[in-house]
Amino acid sequence: MLFLLLFAEPARAQLSGRVSIVGEGGAYFPWLALTHNRRFGAKVGGLGGIQLDYGITDYLGVQFGLTYTQQQAKTSSATFNTLTIEDLDVALRWNILTDVVQPYLLLGGNYAILSLDPPLGDESDPGVTAGAGVELLMTDHFSFGFAGRYEKLFSRQFTRAEAVDVLGTLAYTF
Numbered sequence: 001m002l003f004l005l006l007f008a009e010p011a012r013a014q015l016s017g018r019v020s021i022v023g024e025g026g027a028y029f030p031w032l033a034l035t036h037n038r039r040f041g042a043k044v045g046g047l048g049g050i051q052l053d054y055g056i057t058d059y060l061g062v063q064f065g066l067t068y069t070q071q072q073a074k075t076s077s078a079t080f081n082t083l084t085i086e087d088l089d090v091a092l093r094w095n096i097l098t099d100v101v102q103p104y105l106l107l108g109g110n111y112a113i114l115s116l117d118p119p120l121g122d123e124s125d126p127g128v129t130a131g132a133g134v135e136l137l138m139t140d141h142f143s144f145g146f147a148g149r150y151e152k153l154f155s156r157q158f159t160r161a162e163a164v165d166v167l168g169t170l171a172y173t174f
Helices: 001-007
Strands: 019-034 045-055 058-072 080-095 101-117 120-135 143-154 157-173
Touching: 019 058, 019 080, 045 080, 045 157, 058 101, 080 120, 101 143, 120 157
Parallel strands: none
Antiparallel strands: 019 045, 019 157, 045 058, 058 080, 080 101, 101 120, 120 143, 143 157
C-alpha cells in the first residue's frame, strides 16, 4: 500500500493554461540604509502575501503577487519606529522540472511602498527580484513549497534597499 502511495502521479500544477492561487508566509530580512541624516537598522520581520500564478507553457509561467511586512526599525540609539513595506511583484517562473517535485527559478520586477513614520512618510520605489524555489504536488489541485527571493529597490532616499525573503507556500490550482 505504501508503495502505491509513493508512486501515485497527481496531475501537474503549473502546466500551461492552469491558474493557481498561492498563499505565502515567512521571514523578511531587510538591508536598509537611509540617507535621511542618519542610518536606520531594520530588524527581521514576518512576511505574508498572496499571488496568482498562470502557466503559459509547461515550463514557463508568470506570477503576480502582493506581500506585506511590518517590523521595527531602529531610528536612534533608544528609539524604534514601525517600518511597513507593501510589495507588488510580477515575475517569470521557469519550471526546471515538471514532475511531482518542481524546482523553479524566478526573475521579475517589483514596486514597493515603504513607510517609516516618523521621520519618513510613504515612499514608492521600483525594483527587481530574483529567486528559486521548489513546489511539491500533493494532488491535482493542492501543492506546497518553499522559496527564497532577493529584492533590490531603486530608491531615492535609501542608499541601500535590499532584502531576502524566505517563504513557505500553499497553492490551490484550478
